[in-house]
Amino acid sequence: MIVAVASGKGGTGKTTVSASLAATWERPLVAVDLDVEEPNLHLFLKPSLVSIETVNLEVPVLDAERCNLCRACTELCQFKALAIFGKTLMVMPEMCHGCGGCFEVCPTGALKPGSRELGVMEIGHSRGSIPCLTGRLRIGESMSPPLMRQIRHRMAEMATDMGADVIIDAPPGVSCPAMNAVQDSDVILLVTEPTPFGFHDFQLAWEAFTPLKKPMGVVINRAGLGDDRAYAFCKAKGLPILAEIPYRREIAEHYAKGGLLAELDNKMRWTFARLQEGLDRLHKEVIHA
Amino acid sequence: MREIVVISGKGGTGKTSLTAAFAHLAQNKILCDLDVDAPDLHILLEPKTTRQCAFLSGHEATIDPALCQACGICAAKCRFGAIQAVEGGFRVEPSRCEGCKVCVAFCPHQAIDFQERLCGTWYQSETRFGPMIHAQLFPGQENSGRLVSLLKQQARDLAEQRGIDLIISDGSPGIGCPVIASLSQATLALIVTEPTPSGMHDLKRIAELCEHFRIRIAVLVNKWDLHPENTAAIESLCVEKGYALAGRLPHDTQVAQAMVQRKAVTELDENPFNLQVRQIWKGIEALLPNH
Numbered sequence: 410m411i412v413a414v415a416s417g418k419g420g421t422g423k424t425t426v427s428a429s430l431a432a433t434w435e436r437p438l439v440a441v442d443l444d445v446e447e448p449n450l451h452l453f454l455k456p457s458l459v460s461i462e463t464v465n466l467e468v469p470v471l472d473a474e475r476c477n478l479c480r481a482c483t484e485l486c487q488f489k490a491l492a493i494f495g496k497t498l499m500v501m502p503e504m505c506h507g508c509g510g511c512f513e514v515c516p517t518g519a520l521k522p523g524s525r526e527l528g529v530m531e532i533g534h535s536r537g538s539i540p541c542l543t544g545r546l547r548i549g550e551s552m553s554p555p556l557m558r559q560i561r562h563r564m565a566e567m568a569t570d571m572g573a574d575v576i577i578d579a580p581p582g583v584s585c586p587a588m589n590a591v592q593d594s595d596v597i598l599l600v601t602e603p604t605p606f607g608f609h610d611f612q613l614a615w616e617a618f619t620p621l622k623k624p625m626g627v628v629i630n631r632a633g634l635g636d637d638r639a640y641a642f643c644k645a646k647g648l649p650i651l652a653e654i655p656y657r658r659e660i661a662e663h664y665a666k667g668g669l670l671a672e673l674d675n676k677m678r679w680t681f682a683r684l685q686e687g688l689d690r691l692h693k694e695v696i697h698a
Numbered sequence: 699m700r701e702i703v704v705i706s707g708k709g710g711t712g713k714t715s716l717t718a719a720f721a722h723l724a725q726n727k728i729l730c731d732l733d734v735d736a737p738d739l740h741i742l743l744e745p746k747t748t749r750q751c752a753f754l755s756g757h758e759a760t761i762d763p764a765l766c767q768a769c770g771i772c773a774a775k776c777r778f779g780a781i782q783a784v785e786g787g788f789r790v791e792p793s794r795c796e797g798c799k800v801c802v803a804f805c806p807h808q809a810i811d812f813q814e815r816l817c818g819t820w821y822q823s824e825t826r827f828g829p830m831i832h833a834q835l836f837p838g839q840e841n842s843g844r845l846v847s848l849l850k851q852q853a854r855d856l857a858e859q860r861g862i863d864l865i866i867s868d869g870s871p872g873i874g875c876p877v878i879a880s881l882s883q884a885t886l887a888l889i890v891t892e893p894t895p896s897g898m899h900d901l902k903r904i905a906e907l908c909e910h911f912r913i914r915i916a917v918l919v920n921k922w923d924l925h926p927e928n929t930a931a932i933e934s935l936c937v938e939k940g941y942a943l944a945g946r947l948p949h950d951t952q953v954a955q956a957m958v959q960r961k962a963v964t965e966l967d968e969n970p971f972n973l974q975v976r977q978i979w980k981g982i983e984a985l986l987p988n989h
Binding site: 636 | 777840
């Protein structure tokens with residue numbers, strides 16, 4: 410089972426929930442941080458690092474002597490990564506999305522594969538046995554989806570090899586990075602807070618993810634803060650609330666210290682055990698449907 | 699033109715609540731919500747829209763089943779895994795389509811259409827605090843960086859038309875394309891952080907991004923009292939790196955209470971917390987170059 414923990418609004422508790430779920434998970438697991446712009450899961454799972462690999466995107470490099478300025482590549486490229494100025498073809502590698510089309514349309518072989526560094530993939534082990542996979546975008550790099558695709562590829566290999574479940578800590582928002590992070594999941598766990606901002610973005614997330622036809626469950630974090638509209642919405646849409654985390658100052662302080670919420674007290678341990686049962690139930694319902 | 703962009707790296711540190719308060723306190727300004735993905739500023743500012751435009755950006759491939767001969771060339775060429783075999787042919791999964799046109803160019807039967815993508819809507823509005831430029835990217839859409847650039851240009855044009863020389867922008871979390879677009883030509887990046895492991899980790903990355911683009915940085919530590927030692931560590935990092943200290947604010951449920959009432963926190967009755975917010979705004983104004 411692959412669980413993606415997503416939210417819409419940032420700071421609702423995705424990492425808090427992902428880290429505690431991972432630490433208390435009862436079966437073999439791979440913990441994956443796909444919030445590659447600001448990866449935080451490792452700050453709570455504290456893995457010992459085993460390897461760091463550079464992740465590149467294949468981008469064109471020009472062999473100017475072979476280019477006959479036919480414009481086949483500039484006409485195809487949708488991302489302004491290739492342009493002709495005067496009598497020279499210019500390559501803007503930072504604009505390239507890595508579609509590979511320019512190599513294929515070039516009749517003279519003037520474009521050769523080169524690479525742009527997207528970031529790194531970090532692999533480590535947390536608590537003895539949990540492999541942790543983290544994507545970390547290079548500062549200044551604007552595109553996170555190509556790095557995320559390569560992390561997801563490795564994630565699938567690791568999960569298959571180990572026969573493990575996967576927990577994905579997804580990025581905030583509802584545009585391409587967030588969509589990319591939930592693509593492979595079997596179940597989406599939405600973490601929200603019952604404030605007007607939290608509720609607004611929760612609705613956006615529900616709207617964005619619904620067309621994917623994956624089962625969704627909800628965690629209400631900071632319960633007691635704000636108003637009741639998130640509860641009414643879940644009821645109306647048939648979204649199961651799998652856990653509630655109360656609004657308490659000591660929880661915020663525990664988080665500030667880098668503590669795992671599931672280890673705060675017995676009640677929280679129980680909350681996360683029930684959450685895992687709820688996720689298993691949602692997943693089974695789909696398999697049997 | 700002076701433009702303050704409020705960003706954070708980590709989400710949920712208080713960007714929007716503080717932007718609303720600054721919107722209340724600042725004189726003569728244009729407000730701009732650059733978090734086009736999950737915008738929230740309008741919830742507090744209740745804008746009345748005066749102009750609304752579609753945001754079209756990029757293209758999307760669709761296969762015409764009547765023309766598709768099921769040769770599979772498109773699926774083999776697509777590097778984004780967006781083309782799937784279905785009964786009798788192939789189909790493009792819109793959420794995976796990058797809009798690169800490779801499948802269109804290589805289809806031997808011209809069976810693939812390439813339509814412009816409607817990605818969202820942008821608005822010009824009036825609020826009780828002044829004019830506002832904002833948008834909503836349709837859920838699941840891309841090209842948020844281009845929409846951010848468009849909003850910034852609209853805000854600048856409107857400011858010039860009205861003889862205003864200050865723009866206050868609410869940014870998005872992260873360090874990727876929308877954030878990079880939001881920093882373009884900014885006078886000051888106000889980074890709102892919190893004294894948590896995530897807040898501190900993400901502050902370093904977003905600050906490095908600002909330095910990369912040579913944008914002046916001011917740092918505000920929100921919820922500082924959750925971990926006074928971490929707060930002290932953040933503040934000494936700022937001093938060491940030469941970032942301006944915009945101040946610190948305690949953890950206070952007033953922020954959520956104001957939100958429920960659709961108000962900026964400075965619109966609540968005067969109290970020690972919102973007096974501190976006023977003080978912080980004065981300090982930020984002092985960091986801006988004169989008109």
